Amino acid sequence: MKNYEVKVLGTGMYAPKKIVTNVDLEQIVETNDQWIFERTGIRERRICSTEGGEFPTDMAYHATLDALKASGLNPNDIDLILFASVTPDVKLPNSATILQVKLGITNNCACLDIAAACSGFVYGFNMASAMIKTGMIKNALVIGSEMLSREVNWKDRNTCILFGDGCGVAIIGRAEEGSSSKVYSSVLSADGTGGEFFDQPVGGAVTPITATHLNEGTHYMQMKGKEMFKVATRTLAENAHKVISEAGLELKDVNWVVPHQANIRIIETTAKLIGMDMEKMIVNIDRYGNTSAATVPIAFHEAIADGRIKRGDIVLFDAFGAGLTAGATLIKY
Ligand SMILES: CC(C)(COP(=O)(O)OP(=O)(O)OC[C@H]1O[C@@H](n2cnc3c(N)ncnc32)[C@H](O)[C@@H]1OP(=O)(O)O)[C@@H](O)C(=O)NCCC(=O)NCCS
Numbered sequence: 001m002k003n004y005e006v007k008v009l010g011t012g013m014y015a016p017k018k019i020v021t022n023v024d025l026e027q028i029v030e031t032n033d034q035w036i037f038e039r040t041g042i043r044e045r046r047i048c049s050t051e052g053g054e055f056p057t058d059m060a061y062h063a064t065l066d067a068l069k070a071s072g073l074n075p076n077d078i079d080l081i082l083f084a085s086v087t088p089d090v091k092l093p094n095s096a097t098i099l100q101v102k103l104g105i106t107n108n109c110a111c112l113d114i115a116a117a118c119s120g121f122v123y124g125f126n127m128a129s130a131m132i133k134t135g136m137i138k139n140a141l142v143i144g145s146e147m148l149s150r151e152v153n154w155k156d157r158n159t160c161i162l163f164g165d166g167c168g169v170a171i172i173g174r175a176e177e178g179s180s181s182k183v184y185s186s187v188l189s190a191d192g193t194g195g196e197f198f199d200q201p202v203g204g205a206v207t208p209i210t211a212t213h214l215n216e217g218t219h220y221m222q223m224k225g226k227e228m229f230k231v232a233t234r235t236l237a238e239n240a241h242k243v244i245s246e247a248g249l250e251l252k253d254v255n256w257v258v259p260h261q262a263n264i265r266i267i268e269t270t271a272k273l274i275g276m277d278m279e280k281m282i283v284n285i286d287r288y289g290n291t292s293a294a295t296v297p298i299a300f301h302e303a304i305a306d307g308r309i310k311r312g313d314i315v316l317f318d319a320f321g322a323g324l325t326a327g328a329t330l331i332k333y
Contacts, residue, residue: 042264067170083113256309258296
């Protein structure tokens, strides 16, 4: 069977218009700008309008238009939509199919949602690139889009200060003859035994939401921050080392790391464990907080848009999230 190389053809992002600063949060929960910034690196986050126009598939629609423009493709050139989100517009149908209609795609392309929390985009990227490599599909649209503001408890200062809304996308496809772009190596992993560190047990088939849950606020996401922190740094560093050595490359060959943005201290500790300079870590957590599946594609897109990431650069995606899921990919952009 022929093996094709994979290329990132175009990227895009959408950040909701409303900015909520740490000072704004001081009015909602007992916290302060200094604590949040020092412990997390976050200054502000974006929050979707609840009036419409900024739901996860709306954000994905806008981000995809930019990615299509950058890639020079038409909507009907997309053969697969992978939509990573833990906050889909609705339970059924899946977000990928809703987006297919919004984009006017009429080729009946496959549409799948990925529930791998903060690792969702990297999971999607790896799955799509495997299908491109084998020639099964030509072009895939991979999305991370989240409206976490709907799922956090705005009365819980341990979690509400951390999260934000947003969307990032990448269109990846078969690299043309002579292109140096490629996916070198990737790893997807999960350790389900840590599921309870970050979960939302109410609202599924086992425990439907009742009036009591709504009154008590027990239907929101809940997290054991310290436990997540420890596993996150260890796993992010392990996976980074794995993909670099599998590619037969060395640390010095890597131009940029695009890590999941959960906490600046997680990024700094991971950089230390990998042995990477902080200057090579793409960081934007100060402006968006943790947007789950959207952090990696947003940071990737911004670094391309402002000229830091250039064609030919070797870029490492490194993500970790609830589940506990994790994924890393090493590409030549
Ligand atoms: C959540 C997190 C920022 C908390 O930071 P921390 O340094 O562990 O802080 P602690 O939980 O130990 O809290 C320290 C103190 O600050 C207080 N505190 C917690 N949240 C606060 C807030 N928003 N504002 C002010 N004080 C706060 C705590 O009550 C505690 O007070 P105490 O010592 O009197 O009990 C950090 O653990 C973290 O980022 N974890 C990982 C997050 C993550 O991985 N997310 C998802 C990955 S996909």
